[in-house]
Amino acid sequence: QVQLVESGGGLVQAGGSLRLSCKASVRTFSNYNLGWFRQAPGKERDLTAAIIYSGGNTYYADSVKGRFTISRDNAKKEVYLQMNTLKPEDTAVYYCAATDFWRDYKYSRYDYWGQGTQVTVSS
Numbered sequence: 001q002v003q004l005v006e007s008g009g010g011l012v013q014a015g016g017s018l019r020l021s022c023k024a025s026v027r028t029f030s031n032y033n034l035g036w037f038r039q040a041p042g043k044e045r046d047l048t049a050a051i052i053y054s055g056g057n058t059y060y061a062d063s064v065k066g067r068f069t070i071s072r073d074n075a076k077k078e079v080y081l082q083m084n085t086l087k088p089e090d091t092a093v094y095y096c097a098a099t100d101f102w103r104d105y106k107y108s109r110y111d112y113w114g115q116g117t118q119v120t121v122s123s
Contacts, residue, residue: 002026002112004096009117012086016121020081022096022114029077030054032112033105036070036081038092038119045095049081053101064090086121093118 003025012018020036033052039045049070050059058070069082079096094117097110 002032002098004098004112004114006094006096006114006117009094009119011120011122014086014088014121014123016086017082017084018086018119020083020094020096020117020119022079022081024077024079024098026077026098030074031101032098033101033103034070034072034079035097035099035105035110036079037095037097037110038090039095039116040089040092043092047106048094050105051079052105057105059106083119086119088121088123091119091121 004022006022008020030053035050036048037045038048048061049068051070051072055072067085072079096114098112099108099110
């Protein structure tokens with residue numbers, strides 16, 4: 001069982017930056033691939049960025065490439081999402097999620113979810 005708690009959301013002006021953090025309560029953090037999903041009002045929840053268990057590979061949705069960076073610290077059991085050059089269309093609830101390391105980190109189902117943190121970008 002994995003428990004995930006996000007933090008770092010808030011209100012920021014367009015062009016600004018935010019850093020989201022997600023702290024995991026789990027015995028072996030490095031057994032999991034991690035992802036950041038987001039869900040805007042009236043839209044589906046989509047994978048925004050993901051990182052494999054070792055941190056050696058990452059994935060980004062086209063809409064955030066070059067602006068967002070996902071990273072993890074296995075010793076601290078944390079995953080981060082650095083968001084730069086934020087746009088109003090980045091406004092959403094951001095969720096941290098985990099899936100077992102043997103699953104495909106881009107296309108597999110994620111089994112463990114945080115409660116979400118709101119990010120609002122004003123124009």
